[in-house]
Amino acid sequence: MSVIAQLRTGPDDVSGMAFVCLRCGTCCRKYQPQINFTEARLIVDKLGISWEEWLSSYADSRWPGEDSFLIRQKDGACIFLEQISAVLTRCAIYNVRPAACLEWQPDLFRSECRQGLLRYWHLEVDSSGRLTGPSEDLTAFEMFLKSLDSTF
Ligand code: SF4
Ligand code: SF4
Structure with missing residues (x-):
């Protein structure tokens, strides 16, 4: 399962999951x-x-x-x-x-990285690590991740 799919559905354990820097600043x-x-x-x-x-x-x-x-x-x-x-x-x-x-390491649970997700992608992460937001924003974010020269 791709990481974006994991994020959409909520992985069983996200604690050890590397999170790529979104370069949100x-x-x-x-x-x-x-x-x-x-x-x-x-x-x-x-x-x-x-x-x-x-x-x-x-x-x-x-x-x-x-x-x-x-x-x-x-x-x-x-x-x-x-x-x-x-x-x-x-x-x-x-x-x-x-x-x-x-x-400084990017992390799904850092408030700063979550702020970047919300600011640029209108997406949030719920308590189980599930990425939530409008379907079109999830799709746009998925395309953005693929365009980055990094992987989760
Ligand atoms: S805070 Fe650090 S990484 Fe960010 S722009 Fe300044 S020098 Fe670069
Ligand atoms: S807040 Fe997180 S995702 Fe955004 S630039 Fe900093 S480390 Fe990267």
Whole structure:
């Protein structure tokens, strides 16, 4: 049974089921990653900017640390989050994203991932792990999943 079929009918046990990132960007809107000096230097090198530009334009000036930084938010999201289509975002520094972002795993039971499902796909997950919503949205979501270069 495909995973979307499992989600439609409600799998017996969804606790161990891997959930692909929908790239909705909800987590990148909600949190500001704290990063260390080495991570900041990697981003600076990737962007080809000066350290002064990093401090003035990308690091949150309200953060009191000198050896660590908070990535700045802009328009309610991480400054590196890009909206690339009506339903997809991308990280502009994906290859050098910090550990805080690397360690964050998408999960069917995370409120942020569920918010993304609802925001872009009008779908919800019930207490048994069943994906619920209008049939046309389930179909559109299924097509979207197939278009992603990942699998559940
Ligand atoms: S650095 Fe990239 S992955 Fe991390 S919060 Fe910002 S946009 Fe999201
Ligand atoms: S909230 Fe979940 S699905 Fe959306 S981008 Fe973050 S990890 Fe991916």
